């Protein structure tokens with residue numbers, strides 16, 4: 001880890017008419033950190049991620065990434081700077097195989113303009129594709145159509161496609177949403193060890209407190225557009241405000257057991 005933060009957010013604000021979706025957000029994230037963003041529905045998590053990745057223009061404040069001002073940058077330029085995201089809804093091509101999905105993503109990441117019209121699969125790209133599939137546990141399903149994959153494998157493919165550009169920082173929207181309970185830890189183990197190996201800084205939105213507790217170094221808890229707690233999970237998940245305003249609400253939505261943090 002270096003001392004200078006990879007991402008530095010100062011006084012970030014966003015209003016939609018009378019609704020304040022982000023208020024006075026100040027966050028510095030060091031390179032290599034894994035950050036979990038939690039909060040009830042409507043707390044402002046997606047607004048924050050959308051502003052950082054260029055999908056929404058802030059009403060005020062600044063965002064610096066790798067010491068450059070990226071406030072209001074277009075999403076594709078954010079990707080060029082090394083800041084990438086995945087979405088809650090999978091972005092894979094359902095009728096293509098795992099290999100062809102990854103080759104398409106690699107071709108898009110490596111080529112510019114009209115070069116897309118040339119054949120995509122040279123030996124280097126094929127080798128890179130094999131390496132990514134091995135890292136993300138997809139080798140055994142390489143020739144399977146994406147539509148035939150389990151939700152968990154489809155998430156792995158989606159995230160593997162997001163990282164082909166070699167981002168320095170990856171933002172994920174609920175990486176285990178829709179994944180069967182018995183698959184979620186295996187999926188996260190694979191994703192987090194691949195991202196750790198590449199030294200990627202990670203920030204992800206998550207409703208599942210078991211995932212938060214197990215995989216993040218730091219929790220940002222949102223309520224009503226503000227960060228109400230910024231602490232390691234062992235502290236954040238027992239913070240009275242977080243328990244009342246975030247975990248209580250999240251449990252009510254997901255039906256998680258009240259005993260988990262008693």
Ligand SMILES: Nc1ncnc2c1ncn2[C@@H]1O[C@H](COP(=O)(O)OP(=O)(O)OP(=O)(O)O)[C@@H](O)[C@H]1O
Nearest residue numbers: 016019020021039040041042043044045046047048
């Ligand atoms: N495009 C928009 N226009 C108007 N209001 C919006 C818009 N996007 C978000 N909001 C409002 O901003 C607030 C924060 O929404 P946001 O989607 O960021 O919350 P969230 O924490 O991501 O919620 P969820 O867990 O349901 O995705 C909410 O009150 C929401 O209704």
